[in-house]
Amino acid sequence: MRHLPRWPGPSLRDLPVMVRRFLRWYGAGPLHLLTMAGCFALAGYAAAELLPNNAVGIPVWFVGAVIGHDLILMPLYTLADRSVLVVFRHRPPNLPAVPWINYLRVPVALSGLLLLIWFPLIFRLPTRFPVTTTLSLDPYLWHWLAVTGALFLLSATAFALRLGAVRRGTRKRRTPGPGSAGAPGDVTPDPPGPPEPPGLPASRLEL
Amino acid sequence: MKSRLASRLAALMSSPPPPGPTRRSFWRSPVRGPWLTSVFGLVLLVSIPVMFVTGLLSYAAYNPDLSPVNDETPGKGLLGFYLFSWPTHPIWLYRLNQGVHVTLGLVLVPILLFKLWSVLPKLFEWPPLRSPAHALERLSLLALVGGAVFEFVTGILNIQTWYKFPGSFYPLHFYGGWVFIAGLVVHTTLKVPVMIRALRSRSLIAELRTDLARTRPEPPDAGYLAPVAPAEPTISRRGVLAFAGAGSALIALLSVGQSLGGPLRWTALLAPHGQDVSGPDDFQVNQTAASAGITESETGTAWQLTLGGETGAGTAPMVLNRAGLLRMEQYTASLPIACVEGWSTDNQAWAGVRLRDLARLAGITRPSSVLVQSLERGGAFSQVVLSAGQIMDPLSLLALRVNGADLTPDHGYPARVIVPASPGVHCTKWVASLTFRD
DSSP states (O other), X not given: OTTOOOOSSSOGGGSOHHHHHHHHHHTSOHHHHHHHHHHHHHHHHHHHHHGGGOTTHHHHHHHHHHIIIIIIIHHHHHHHXXXXXXXXXXXXXXXXXXXXXXXXXXXXXXXXXXXXXXXXXXXXXXXXXXXXXXXXXXXXXXXXXXXXXXXXXXXXXXXXXXXXXXXXXXXXXXXXOSOOOOOTTOOSOOOOOSOOOTTOOHHHHHO | OHXXXXXHHXXXXXXXXXXXXXXXXXXOOTTXXXXXXXXXXXXXXXXXXXXXXXXXXXXXTTOTTTOGGGOSOTTOGGXXXXXXXXXXXXXXXXXXXXXXXXXXXXXXXXXXXXXXXXXXXXHTOSSXXXXXXXXXXXXXXIIIIIHHHHHHHHHHHHHTTOOOSSSOHHHHHHHHHHHHHHHHHHHHHHHHHHHHHHHHHSOHXXXXXXXXXGOOOOOXXXXXXXXXXXXXXXXXXXXXXXHHHXXXXXXXXXXXXXXXXXXXXXXXTTSTTOSOOSSTTOOOOSSOTTTTTOOHHHHSXXXXXXXXXXXXXXXXXXEEOHHHHHHSOOEEEEEOOBOTTSOBOOOEEEEEEEHHHHHHHTTXXXXXXXXXXXXXXXXXXXXXXXXXXXXXXXXXXXXXXXXTEEOOGXXXXXXXXXXXXXXXXXXXXXXXXXXXXX
8 A cells, every 4th residue: 555646536434344455455546446447448348349350460569569669679779879888988088078979869869760660661661652652662761861861960060069169168268177068959059057066977078 | 376376476576676677776867757757748648639639530531420331440339429420621621630640640759759768667667566456557558558659650651551560550540549548548547646746846947957967867756767876967858858859850840741732742851742743733642543453444435424313212323424524514623632641732623513413413402422433443442422511512523624634544534523621532533423312
């Protein structure tokens, strides 16, 4: 009963002993049980019509959707992100103190996002598409590559501007740290923030 | 035996979490936390109902209750409780509805991905099951997460005409949507109080002013989201919001042109119908004469329209050729083509005979419906039933010409139906017969 959420409605004390005992075993209030019953009734009603379409394929898709996203896609991109951070951490710190990871992370992720959505068109998988629409399947790969190129170009420009701003900033005021280091959107120099709080590991600033 | 199993299970549940993702210290992202999750949750809480309503409206637009011919999900039962006779005005109603449904769905992909990323530690919470109530909550997540991904994937594959999902799109997306909504209702009921509390815990304005250097993790919460052993931040919380927003904006920018049409169509560089079709007066199609198996011998001089009127007294079919139709009073209607897949065209200048005039010619002044049959054989939409309101609308035509020229074979020559605010697949091409009912 530790995590028992508070529910509006009659207090548990007003209920008969049997009901109270049941709810203690159940682990939540009567409205919780009612909501759950309603949800599973509706989901079950819809599933009863959904499943006959393909009694094997559809459950596989539902469970596969969860596994494919939570246990495959997400660990993969997390691993990729961490790997890049680790690999470049061991490089000699010959760059000025600007956090660089987001200038790589953002274009890669946005390009990957477009690929995730449009891969059937990009890889020309719907072979009937040209026959039914009179449109060609050829441009999508080039469009995706061009957009990817533009994203990297934009990101590189933003990074160069940021580097320049930081260099000018450090030359101007030697004592404070390299100003505010912000999100990928922070292309324009921020208003001069307070000096870098002490105790931040140098590795982050140098990379 | 049973009690030993139960006690062992109880011991497992009360034991400390095994090493790995079930330990909170495994999750180190310093930006994960209830506030960030709640921001994404709020965006979805506002947007998903729009997706749901536009989806239900899109289904209503097929007038599934009018005839079994129109119904792609005949077993819907109570789930069709809301159906109504689909209107013909405003003429851009279906165009707007589907443009919103598809474009918003695409735009929500990064928001959904960030939301799921932000709550991943919850999947591994320990103990995995605290009580029967908790077990039911976790089971409902299969409807929620499985349903969400299922709906997004089937929708996104369908608009690219890559039909790799396990069945016909309509029942899958329709019933799948209801399963998803069932999961969402539970999730919303349980989490809205948590969300409101989390949103109040930090000021959005303050977060938008907090740069990376000043980003501190949210304090560890009972909800398992914020890290107990956070790593050094590499992105600020406003950076995460900008990241997701940039993803949504990019997707919108590269796809909305296929629904806006006109001079903006080319901007849809990554959307199925972002390419211009050849010819200044030409426009997009989703079924060509070749793909529908329509041959020139069927549409040439031999073509005849069979006009039937089913009255109580019996049937009285008559035939009309194209020249005969052209001799009838011609009307023009400026109407778009709007597809369930979200793309649409600008208004095209259609010319032809009004459906209401054809009904009268068939001997029926107050038709209740018309069965439109195409020369196309087979195919889910080779025949359709239109409602009384759709027949009687003065803009509803059996079109013979478009944009000042005869229909091309791909646009339905010799004759096609065009009805305002109706899904494209209900504007039947290569019409062979019209059977009006009293």
